[in-house]
Amino acid sequence: xxxxxxxxxxxxxxxxxxxxxxxxxxxxxxxxxxxxxxxxxxxxxxxxxxxxxxxxxxxxxxxxxxxxxxxxxxxxxxxxxxxxxxxxxxxxxxxxxxxxxxxxxxxxxxxxxxxxxxxxxxxxxxxxxxxxxxxxxxxxxxxxxxxxxxxxxxxxxxxxxxxxxxxxxxxxxxxxxxxxxxxxxxxxxxxxxxxxxxxxxxxxxxxxxxxxxxxxxxxxxxxxxxxxxxxxxxxxxxxxxxxxxxxxxxxxxxxxxxxxxxxxxxxxxxxxxxxxxxxxxxxxxxxxxxx
Amino acid sequence: xxxxxxxxxxxxxxxxxxxxxxxxxxxxxxxxxxxxxxxxxxxxxxxxxxxxxxxxxxxxxxxxxxxxxxxxxxxxxxxxxxxxxxxxxxxxxxxxxxxxxxxxxxxxxxxxxxxxxxxxxxxxxxxxxxxxxxxxxxxxxxxxxxxxxxxxxxxxxxxxxxxxxxxxxxxxxxxxxxxxxxxxxxxxxxxxxxxxxxxxxxxxxxxxxxxxxxxxxxxxxxxxxxxxxxxxxxxxxxxxxxxxxxxxxxxxxxxxxxxxxxxxxxxxxxxxxxxxxxxxxxxxxxxxxxxxxxxxxxxxxxxxxxxxxxxxxxxxxxxxxxxxxxxxxxxxxxxxxxxxxxxxxxxxxxxxxxxxxxxxxxxxxxxxxxxxxxxxxxxxxxxxxxxxxxxxxxxxxxxxxxxxxxxxxxxxxxxxxxxxxxxxxxxx
Numbered sequence: 001x002x003x004x005x006x007x008x009x010x011x012x013x014x015x016x017x018x019x020x021x022x023x024x025x026x027x028x029x030x031x032x033x034x035x036x037x038x039x040x041x042x043x044x045x046x047x048x049x050x051x052x053x054x055x056x057x058x059x060x061x062x063x064x065x066x067x068x069x070x071x072x073x074x075x076x077x078x079x080x081x082x083x084x085x086x087x088x089x090x091x092x093x094x095x096x097x098x099x100x101x102x103x104x105x106x107x108x109x110x111x112x113x114x115x116x117x118x119x120x121x122x123x124x125x126x127x128x129x130x131x132x133x134x135x136x137x138x139x140x141x142x143x144x145x146x147x148x149x150x151x152x153x154x155x156x157x158x159x160x161x162x163x164x165x166x167x168x169x170x171x172x173x174x175x176x177x178x179x180x181x182x183x184x185x186x187x188x189x190x191x192x193x194x195x196x197x198x199x200x201x202x203x204x205x206x207x208x209x210x211x212x213x214x215x216x217x218x219x220x221x222x223x224x225x226x227x228x229x230x231x232x233x234x235x236x237x238x239x240x241x242x243x244x245x246x247x248x249x250x251x252x253x254x255x256x257x258x259x260x261x262x263x264x265x266x267x268x269x270x271x272x273x274x275x276x277x278x279x280x281x282x283x284x285x286x287x288x289x290x291x
Numbered sequence: 292x293x294x295x296x297x298x299x300x301x302x303x304x305x306x307x308x309x310x311x312x313x314x315x316x317x318x319x320x321x322x323x324x325x326x327x328x329x330x331x332x333x334x335x336x337x338x339x340x341x342x343x344x345x346x347x348x349x350x351x352x353x354x355x356x357x358x359x360x361x362x363x364x365x366x367x368x369x370x371x372x373x374x375x376x377x378x379x380x381x382x383x384x385x386x387x388x389x390x391x392x393x394x395x396x397x398x399x400x401x402x403x404x405x406x407x408x409x410x411x412x413x414x415x416x417x418x419x420x421x422x423x424x425x426x427x428x429x430x431x432x433x434x435x436x437x438x439x440x441x442x443x444x445x446x447x448x449x450x451x452x453x454x455x456x457x458x459x460x461x462x463x464x465x466x467x468x469x470x471x472x473x474x475x476x477x478x479x480x481x482x483x484x485x486x487x488x489x490x491x492x493x494x495x496x497x498x499x500x501x502x503x504x505x506x507x508x509x510x511x512x513x514x515x516x517x518x519x520x521x522x523x524x525x526x527x528x529x530x531x532x533x534x535x536x537x538x539x540x541x542x543x544x545x546x547x548x549x550x551x552x553x554x555x556x557x558x559x560x561x562x563x564x565x566x567x568x569x570x571x572x573x574x575x576x577x578x579x580x581x582x583x584x585x586x587x588x589x590x591x592x593x594x595x596x597x598x599x600x601x602x603x604x605x606x607x608x609x610x611x612x613x614x615x616x617x618x619x620x621x622x623x624x625x626x627x628x629x630x631x632x633x634x635x636x637x638x639x640x641x642x643x644x645x646x647x648x649x650x651x652x653x654x655x656x657x658x659x660x661x662x663x664x665x666x667x668x669x670x671x672x673x674x675x676x677x678x679x680x681x682x683x684x685x686x687x688x689x690x691x692x693x694x695x696x697x698x699x700x701x702x703x704x705x706x707x708x709x710x711x712x713x714x715x716x717x718x719x
Binding site for chain 2: 014015016017018019020036037039040041043044047048051052116118119120121122123124125285286288289
């Protein structure tokens with residue numbers, strides 16, 4: 001295109017705004033440029049979450065502990081599910097924490113674009129900032145809950161003569177951040193799809209609780225993944241949260257390391273993530289018009 | 292010619308519009324549409340071969356707009372509601388993509404389409420300064436550096452640790468504008484943000500805006516306030532129905548804008564496509580001025596009362612509705628503003644206005660207005676609930692001063708009003 005040469009000082013290259021067609025580039029570098037905004041949005045979500053509540057951040061403890069108590073009564077005591085040498089509450093809470101992180105991240109991020117529509121329609125920033133910060137904001141609750149889990153493990157460890165010995169699994173512990181990352185990426189990958197769809201179809205907001213509820217049962221939370229017959233493990237691992245929970249139990253409870261099927265979990269997450277990124281980028285152009 | 296900051300070429304934006312209840316698509320709609328898509332595709336093919344008719348259900352909010360802005364220029368953008376001003380700003384600030392054409396922007400853009408974007412009610416004033424600053428694109432260090440200045444400008448120092456939900460609306464706006472005013476982009480895009488707050492605050496904002504303009508930054512400034520446009524900008528473009536119809540030095544452009552489209556001789560009728568979707572259930576039909584003989588005319592006498600009539604339809608009952616008029620001078624200064632339920636008895640009686648076809652009438656008393664040209668605007672709203680419809684420049688009319696008090700001296704009287712006062716001369 002003929003462009004008059006301007007005697008300009010070297011500036012940022014001119015920005016061209018034009019209709020994009022087809023598959024655009026992911027342009028993830030944008031996300032880095034806007035890292036401070038991500039930081040501030042996470043900070044906002046954390047700040048606001050327990051404002052004007054009586055119990056404040058203790059909710060991050062109460063919720064998983066209460067759930068654990070109920071599941072222990074129901075599944076540990078009544079249904080007598082096999083806890084494989086671990087006290088049932090620990091088996092359960094070890095899974096409830098990463099699950100809680102995932103579930104909160106998925107349901108917050110899935111709705112995030114619509115809840116932030118007032119800024120989307122007024123200011124430019126890479127829209128990816130929104131689901132990404134929603135997903136990460138859940139980490140604080142997770143860390144608080146993790147402290148409780150450690151306390152519970154030590155408590156059981158110190159009860160004399162109950163046969164439970166906490167066995168530190170160093171490689172597992174070192175891998176723990178990777179399992180947390182897998183949980184976050186899984187939540188992000190699905191919420192990229194869901195949040196972008198929610199902009200056009202508000203049905204998603206109604207489907208979300210249903211999805212997480214079903215997902216809860218296909219994840220080994222109230223039970224151990226060893227109850228799944230060997231021949232189904234392959235399909236079972238299509239749920240990336242299976243890998244995450246098994247990883248947590250490996251690291252903290254000294255159970256066997258996740259099987260090779262964890263790679264299936266990783267691949268599923270990456271596929272959903274990459275396709276989600278493209279879908280999101282594609283839909284992002286019309287967010288401000290349709291939201 | 293100095294270097295360009297913005298170049299816009301054949302820019303267009305098409306919106307899909309539907310009936311109000313279709314605004315949220317549901318999955319069911321899509322499935323139903325997908326099912327009937329083959330049939331529709333065939334039908335469309337047929338239609339397209341027949342004519343180049345516009346697609347049903349879409350409008351061009353902006354079309355074929357081309358202009359450029361050189362570095363350091365302050366450009367005004369005026370136009371009526373729905374002329375495409377906001378769409379243009381949204382495209383230039385990258386909130387939305389154009390449907391055709393392109394815009395080239397050299398420099399960091401800061402856009403101010405609203406004050407207080409992203410303010411969170413639960414957060415304190417201080418926290419919101421940081422949050423809002425980050426959303427508007429400021430770096431954290433930049434906010435740290437300007438924090439004191441922002442605080443001082445906002446005049447809410449003593450409440451800065453209070454959640455903004457406890458703020459009065461004035462305090463909220465002051466804080467919000469204070470953050471926005473300290474943005475320092477190379478190109479600043481500002482929508483009608485000065486239309487809020489009290490007069491004193493508006494003056495302060497205007498002062499800040501003219502400082503920004505003087506600092507040699509490129510500014511695009513949209514406003515309905517002609518005196519603000521005249522004061523801040525050198526050159527102005529006029530948008531009409533999504534197209535750029537005029538570009539000139541500001542005083543000329545303002546003259547053009549204020550007198551354009553006012554040839555309907557004492558009457559303005561709104562076509563249904565001129566009424567924004569969100570006005571529903573209110574539907575304005577017409578506004579007209581007439582003389583004591585009941586003739587709808589363009590020129591009225593200062594010595595006669597002027598009958599103003601607003602005609603509208605309600606498709607559903609509205610609670611607390613008030614329909615009113617603005618009177619403005621040609622320079623866009625308000626003369627007065629009055630509503631049909633200003634009388635408390637009337638307001639009580641029309642607590643809920645049922646659906647139907649209405650006319651709200653009033654009289655501007657004789658011997659009130661000075662000679663000259665005036666603009667009549669209208670507004671329909673429920674106080675603090677919703678503004679259904681507003682057109683600040685609905686109609687223009689002339690006032691002829693023949694026979695007005697003091698007319699035997701052939702000199703113009705100052706000001707927009709020329710009341711006949713009862714003078715008494717006493718010898719003491």
